Ligand SMILES: [Ca+2]
């Protein structure tokens with residue numbers, strides 16, 4: 015069930031995976047790498063030209079099929095980069111505009127108003143914990159005000175931009191003459207040349223120390239912050255993968271251009287791009303979802319655990335969130 019539908023119907027979500035006894039709370043110090051340089055980063059790549067801030071990924075074949083070579087952003091799109099786009103174009107994001115009741119019949123009025131979905135740590139989660147206790151639709155939340163009216167991104171130029179709907183991400187990409195990655199491109203890039211390895215090794219080292227911005231502790235009530243960041247981290251604070259890409263795993267989830275449908279086709283494909291929109295099984299009034307990848311600062315081992323290259327999750331195209339951003343690709 016989608017996040018929005020959960021918000022609408024306030025469905026209960028039992029935390030059956032909350033197994034306290036099997037979770038050893040980590041006490042070790044943060045395993046951040048190169049924090050000094052990431053903290054000082056402006057959020058804007060130093061290079062000029064149409065491949066500024068990008069890495070070229072040579073094509074190859076892996077479990078999803080084969081992909082041709084492509085360029086991809088070295089890091090998640092930052093607030094500073096998104097601000098450049100908005101300054102140049104006057105673009106207003108969907109979270110700032112709100113939804114059109116004509117295209118969203120039946121949607122409660124409060125979910126049509128400008129705003130977005132914000133993670134709010136619950137203060138009282140018992141055995142009947144509900145997901146709507148920690149995901150709340152907050153009027154006024156958007157990329158400039160990540161936790162709602164009165165908040166700001168001051169001092170966060172080098173953090174990933176969040177509260178970005180799919181159309182916002184695509185508008186940014188097109189403005190730069192780029193595209194959003196297919197799921198296959200994204201996953202191939204996230205594997206960093208290690209096809210076949212799809213365990214937690216992108217998020218934790220052999221000793222169990224975090225090497226990506228995820229959630230250590232018991233989600234959603236206790237975050238040890240072993241990795242040093244309770245929310246988003248500046249991009250590039252953790253070691254890059256084998257292709258020199260930062261934060262493919264963790265920090266914020268990232269949009270891909272594939273429509274979401276459970277599972278993958280069995281046949282190997284060349285440059286697979288996902289199912290067609292008309293092939294999705296949508297119920298009336300439901301917004302279609304695209305695939306998001308990589309997990310976020312909210313992914314914990316007792317919940318989500320989607321910090322693996324192959325893990326995937328649906329996200330409605332017209333709903334951003336505090337843990338969702340994107341990066342772009344270029345074909346040339
Ligand atoms: Ca963290």
Ligand SMILES: [Ca+2]
Pocket residue numbers: 090261262263264265266267268308309
């Ligand atoms: Ca990420």
